[in-house]
Structures are given as structure tokens and as C-alpha cells.
Amino acid sequence: MRIPLLLISTLWLGCAHAAPLTFAEADARLLEANPSIMMARSAVAAARAGIQIAGARPNPTLAISASGSSPHRPGGSNHWDRATDNTIRIDQQIERGNKRELRLRAADDNLAASGSDLDNTIRLARSDLANAWVDLRAAQATARISADNARLAARAATAAELRGKAGDLAGVDVARVAADAARVANDAAQAEAQLAQARVALSAVLGGRPTAEGLEVLDDWPADEAAVLPLPADRPDILAARQRISQADALRELARAQHTRDVSVGLQYEHAPANINNSYSESSIGLSLSIPLFLGYDYGGDIARSEADYTAAEAQLGATLTAADSERARLRSAYAASRARLERTVEVILPAAERAGKGADVALQRGGMSLTDYLDTQRSLRAARLEAAQARADLARAAFMLRLAGEPNP
DSSP states (O other), rough: HHHHHHHHHHHHHHHSSSOOOOOOHHHHHHHHOOOOHHHHHHHHHHHHHHHHHHHOOOOOEEEEEEEOOOOOOOOOGGGSSEEEEEEEEEEEEEOSSHHHHHHHHHHHHHHHHHHHHHHHHHHHHHHHHHHHHHHHHHHHHHHHHHHHHHHHHHHHHHHHHHHHHHHSOHHHHHHHHHHHHHHHHHHHHHHHHHHHHHHHHHHHHHTTTOOOOTTTTTOOOOGGGGGGGGGOSHHHHHHHHHHHHHHHHHHHHHGGGGOOOOOOEEEEEEEEEEEOSSSEEEEEEEEEEEOOOOSSSSHHHHHHHHHHHHHHHHHHHHHHHHHHHHHHHHHHHHHHHHHHHHIIIIIIHHHHHHHHHHHHHHHHHHTTHHHHHHHHHHHHHHHHHHHHHHHHHHHHHHHHHHHHHHOOOO
């Protein structure tokens, strides 16, 4: 049993020198390096650029043309006097039906909704952070308890082996103690593997900063750690759903505004050189007005699609409200159950198991307890210690999730 004990001790002492990371530090790194948050920020930047696009007015069009009126007659040295007709024309489209204002309104709503989406992405990323944080803290506690259990079990196996050599303990009992110690050592090795996986998970949430190697979090269980997170006045996913309805309404009005025809106004200047019929060059100015005719398409499909998008946005808001209410109710129940479980564990189960374990040690030394009962008592003690660590983790997780759902802890 010396090799497993040495391995477990080396692993535990090796990670004990790592600098612990506070949750506030982890939250700050999350906002800087989390990939989902960075992509959501890019979406906000794109929505902000969309306002500039929506507010742009149609560009005028400049056309310059030259056409030959007498291609066989040579002209003068001046281009303007050559035998060509020169035309300069400017066309400007004029939007009607408040289309620009409606586009700006939709773009503003899109920017507001994108900002709320960013806030909701941060909320979900913080949920991932809280889960990974609690998992790592629980893995650290489980690894520490499992390493302690393995050391005690290895010490008991060594003592049993010495007693067996002295003839004070039967060989079968020595083998049973050794087998129990081996199982506990396997549990410790498994706990170390789970600890490594928890480090990788937390590092991934933080965008690889810091790396998984040697990543440690504070090992205590403060009751108010979830208070580090801000408590918003309203959930960002609900705000985003409401803002999407406003955007869909603006886009619906914009689609309806397509029935208001845009017009194009043109101004033209034309210069005709002197020719066989005219002794002098001539110039003329023209004005034009273009109006589209809805003979092929009257934008009925655009309007129908905008109506469907508006209905979908309303349905999405209803689904978001229902999901939020259900989530809050579920999380309140989970928090109450986790708190009651922790109280029972640390106030009843763990103290009773500790007393039973100490009594079993004394009883075994005095010959008042069989080896089978002693091993069962030790297994119960180990299970109680691990259950207490898991109960603390579950309560911390419930507190985080409840606050991220928009409610303070009861």
C-alpha cells in the first residue's frame, strides 16, 4: 500500500501549491475572454453599424454620354465643338412613406435587442462559469477527502499486515483490509482524474485564461459568493424578446410602406454642335420624373412575411416569459431542497458518522467490534464526508442559478 499512498500524497501536495483564483477574478476574466461573449459583442457592433446603413439616403446617379450626330463630318479642335451630341444627366431617388424613419426605428430596436442578447449571453456564460466553478471546488474537496481516506486506509492496511505477521489477525482479515484500502486508493485516483477534468472545463469557460494546469479555486464555501454577480432589474432574455417585437413592428410598417411609391427626379443638360442644318450649336435642359408601376409585383409577399415575423416575435416573448417563470419556480424549489439537505448532512449525518468512526476505532482496539462492522463504519464515514462536500456544492450551485435567474436568494 505504500505506492498508492505515495502517489496520492504527491498529487495532492503538487496541486496544493497552486495560487487560488477568486470568483470575482474568474468573472472578470470571463467578460474579457469568453468566446460566446466576444461573438455577442461583435453582433452589437454590427447592429450599431446597421443604424448608419439604415439612415443612409439613396445616392444620386450621374450619367455622361456622347453620341455622334454627323460621324462623317470632321469637327473642330475643341471637343465641345465636334460633331457629337453631349449629355449630362443627374437622377435622384426620393423615398416616400417614411421609409428611412422606419428603417432607423428598426435598426435602433435591433441594436437594443442585440445589447440585451449580449447581456443574456453574459448571463448564460456566468451560468456556465458558476457550474464549472462549483464543479472544480467540489472536485477539489472530493480529491482532498479521498486522499485523506486513502492515507488512513493504507495506514490501517499496514497495521493489519503487521498484526497478521505477529499472529494477532487472521490472514483472511488482513486480505480484507488490504482489499478495502485498494478500493479507497482507486477512489482517490478517480477523484484526481475528475479534478483534472474540472480544471479543463473551467479553463474552457474562461477562454483558456488561465490554462487548466494547476488551476485552483478557493476551497472554502462562502454563503454569499453568488452576491458577486449583479442582480438585474429585468431578465435580459425577456427584454430582448420585447425589443424584437418592436423591431418586427417597425419592419412590418416598412413593408407596408412599400405601397407608397418612391419617385426619381432627373435633371439633364444636352449640347448639340452646329451641323448642316444649324449654323450654331444648341443647348437644352430637361427635367424628368419616374414613378414605378406595380404591374409585376406589389410587395404582397414582403408584407405577409413581415406579419408572420411579428406573430413569431410575439410567440417568442410568450415562450420566454413562460420559461422564465418555470425556471424561477424550479430553482426556488431546488435551492430550498439543497439547503435542507446540507443542514441535515452537516448537523446530523456527518457528526453521527464521525462519532461512529471514532467509537469504532476504540472498539476495534479493545476487541469489542468485528472487522466487518469496523470496515462498514469506515465506509459510512467516508460516504458522509463526501456527501457533505457534495451537499455544499449543490447549495452553492442553486444559489448561483437562482441569482442568475433574476431572483435574490431566499
